[in-house]
Amino acid sequence: MIQNEAHLINLDRYPIHRDCPERDAVLLQVRADLARDGCAVLKGFLTAEAIRALTAEAESVADKGHRSFSRTNAYFTTDNASLPEDDPRRQFFDRSNAFIPADNFAPDGPLRRVHDFDGFDRFIQECLQEENFYRYADPLADVIVNMAEEGNGFPWHFDTNNFTVTLAIQNATGGGSFEYAPMIRQGGENFAEVAQVLNGTSDKVTVLELEPGDLQLFRGRYSLHRVAPLTGDRRRYVAIFSYVEEPGMVGAPERTQQLYGRTLPIHHERAGQRVDSYLD
Template sequence: MKAFNTGDDAVLALVDTDRYPIDALETVEGAAFLQDCQDSMAEHGWCNLDGFIRPEAIAAFREEARALLPTAQTLRVRRTIYQGQVEDGLDQDDLLNREYTHVAQQLADDQIPASTRIKQLYHSPLLTDFVRRVQRKEQLYICADDFQALNVVALNPGGRHAWHYDTTECTVTLLIQSAEQGGDFAFLPNSRTGSSEDKAAVRRLLGGDMSHAQTFARGDGAFTLFRGGYSLHGVTEVEGNRPRISAVLTYDEQPDRVISEDINIRIYGPRVEQIIAQRNQGNQP
């Protein structure tokens, strides 16, 4: 692997472009690769690229994550699958109206230095353009939210990521360190659109019926694109002795997309609540 240089587009040093030519999508080989990715998104609602990050680079990502995670808060979040937003008219005991618990060590975007490899990767124009083209979008941007744009999440043994929809449409995850066992990515493909939801299928899944869910294990360095705003998803219980560490890269079609204060406080807890309160106080006349 060539030496990491923040003056280069990060993908040229970090991504295995021999296997995944995201820097040459106009070539015959690159166009065929892109078509495969687009077809997977259309058919399954996801595109999974194992070994997307070079082994040497993913080792460096692990070192960076382990160095930063002691500063992360352990978040215990109770939320509905809609991130706390409950639709009117649902019964109190409806599975769609139930709160589910998510426990994780989580670094928000403002806690990840710009000098880290993972942040350089996220800010790569080549990577953003690749994600845009896989999603068949006219335009796509990294998320402008101070907290949700890029996150690093550690699920310790016994932990899981509760079922939920993302607050933005396009979500990408990078597996930095897999669990010894478990910790598989699971989701219900295309369970809702912008105007409707297959509530019967969602209720079956929340009730324990996994027959229509898709679950797959990933190795370190796997890069997965999925319709997180349209496919209910989560992570199965982590087993063994080491945490599962992943990065969540968020994109949006709007260049100034930010998440509501209420959702950010619900996800990130007292630290972000204090930051937001200080900002609001400073904005008062």
């Protein structure tokens, strides 16, 4: 086990734990990237030692991942026959993926220790420049690992939570690029542009090739995105930290069941408590 949390994060390059000109410069660059298209990547955020530790931890709980195979639209809703056939809400795609729920990661494990590192939340909040900023209160989803194998992927979708922070841990042998259409749902559903992304005619799609140790900040509530199908026999692991605008927010029961294979009482107690009216 890594004894010193400072060995997890590349603090020479990203001194998130102290106020200094180097930290200010990182903030300026991240903010500029987020303002441009809702996505910023901090290359080499983790140390090589941390990458090894997080990979080992993910491997140790891989059997806890919930695998699901279904057909879904970008909003995780059921079909509505009253809409036109070419409406994006009626476009369904194969989804094959696995998530290792948050309650499988120990408080003293490397994943939680990165999340709880002194200054981590404050740094993320200052990057996003959000006054209302809270950790996702979902006990199954505040910090999870996405696990994908050959043939898996995640079709086009919008996130339920407003801010997603991810750490690339291990790439598959091939495939798995992160593709997104920046901010196309900001200010409205914009079904026409969503339809173009889904049918492959949009010129607004950006493709990212993330490497192990990269930290990504992404506004997935507003940007349609997907993970391209994987190839090869090596699993892809990506840690996901989630933040929202209101305290106490958790996932909807239907979507939680889809993603994690189970729900908890809190998901039903807080069903319908959202701060916006976007489709999920």
